[in-house]
Amino acid sequence: MPKAKISRSQIIQTSLATLAECRTLDQFSMRKVAATLKVDASTLYWHFENKQALLQAMADEIASQITFPDNQRDWQTQLTQLFRTIFAVYTAHPHAAELMLETIPASKTRLTLMDHIMAILVTAGFSETEANEAMTTIDFFLTGLIIDLTREQQFRSEINSKQAAYLHDQVQKMHQITHDAKLNHMQAAVQFRNTYTAKQQFEVGLKLIINGLLASKS
Amino acid sequence: MPKAKISRSQIIQTSLATLAECRTLDQFSMRKVAATLKVDASTLYWHFENKQALLQAMADEIASQITFPDNQRDWQTQLTQLFRTIFAVYTAHPHAAELMLETIPASKTRLTLMDHIMAILVTAGFSETEANEAMTTIDFFLTGLIIDLTREQQFRSEINSKQAAYLHDQVQKMHQITHDAKLNHMQAAVQFRNTYTAKQQFEVGLKLIINGLLASKS
DNA sequence: ACCTGAACACCGTTCAAGT
DNA sequence: ACCTGAACACCGTTCAAGT
Secondary structure, eight states: OOOOSSOHHHHHHHHHHHHHTOSSGGGOOHHHHHHHHTSOGGGHHHHSSSHHHHHHHHHHHHHTTOOOOOTTSOHHHHHHHHHHHHHHHHHHSTTHHHHHHTSOOOSHHHHHHHHHHHHHHHHTTOOHHHHHHHHHHHHHHHHHHHHHHHHHHHHHHOOSSHHHHHHHHHHHHHHHHHHHTTOHHHHHHHHHHHHSOHHHHHHHHHHHHHHHHHHHHO | OOOOSSOHHHHHHHHHHHHHTOSSGGGOOHHHHHHHHTSOGGGHHHHSSSHHHHHHHHHHHHHTTOOOOOTTSOHHHHHHHHHHHHHHHHHHSTTHHHHHHTSOOOSHHHHHHHHHHHHHHHHTTOOHHHHHHHHHHHHHHHHHHHHHHHHHHHHHHOOSSHHHHHHHHHHHHHHHHHHHTTOHHHHHHHHHHHHSOHHHHHHHHHHHHHHHHHHHHO
16 A cells, blocks of 8 residues: 555645645646645546536535634624635635635535525524525625725736736726726726725625624514 | 738627637637637737737627616616616626626726716715715625526536536535535525525515615615 | 546637638 | 648657566
8 A cells, every 4th residue: 555645635735735825726637736745637537526616615614614603692793703714714825715606515515614604694583594594695795896806906916927917907997987987987987996905895795794794683 | 901801890790609618717718709709819919919809899898788768767766677687688698797707897888877876876965985885785686696697507407418417416516515525505595595596585585685774875 | 546648529719811 | 801731839648668
């Protein structure tokens, strides 16, 4: 029994490191991970069924870093704290939000997390239906926000590659059209996005949804 | 001046038809579009700068089918009607939601639409900030919902390809873990998703957010 | 049990050359 | 102005063969 050159968890760690150096999720490839590990690409297929399986494992690894809030506090506080943690974890790992979106929550870690979010709401007196709706709404909001913002940030920083240059032009064009067509509300929106940080936008959106929940309760 | 074999709009139409036959967005390729048009793949690059540009054009084409609601009605009705139209248009075109997510709204069509949504809210008395938050929240919710649901639907219908089979297994596994670990709230969530249609889930989520807006107003 | 090499069937994109 | 062919540098995945 010869010692294995690489382990499953080693692949996951290296994959996350490799992903961190990719500008977009689809630049992440099995071949790049293999190259970093100094292993043939086909070797990875002994450890993982396919690329999707590796992505799922990476998503789980990230999700496992999310900790649960103190359950003595009221539901608004618990929910806010928990989603703040999720926000922090997602922003700490490049492309984490996209990874979650492209991946099925078929692990105990992720399912337990979702169950916990719903538990907070159900314990607070919401129905299962309301809890499910609230959870997915917040989750999609959070995921969408992060994906959108990281995209724009990358355009601002990198003009090296042709692809980045094209996308940068599109952002410029967006501002141009907004200005020329006198779309005043969009102009306000753009300015709003430029002055607020991602964290601030997250807080304000989360508050809106929680307020909505509060209202539906009474 | 020889007559052009193909036109820009012809490419866009064929692309949408080609996309409709792809099970996932990343199965959509320039080469497939070219093959359908009986043209060399490189020809497309005379009409479009790159793949991203074609995707943007496709997204615009879809977005142009969204009509605005009667502006005599109150803001809740207008907002609900408009997003119902968006929901209908997104579900009519396979992968439309993903297309919107992967693409920058750098066209007059899409920017005007966004401006209109904000205008409804600002006219109703919300601040630009609140309007922007509400718009993005609803948009992300809608996009996320559609992407999630279409994914699951595809798994249920197709077991042909190996890729689909793997994802189908993951969905199974998700149910299994949920059951075994007694994640009761998740179980309720799964059941909820199985009995409700996409449209119903959309309606209920939209109502929640609008109620939140109503509450924040008073 | 774990890994390699070569191969297959794909991609997006470029560019000289054709009409 | 519009299109082609060939080429480049990539992909994910499989599978017989090695240790």
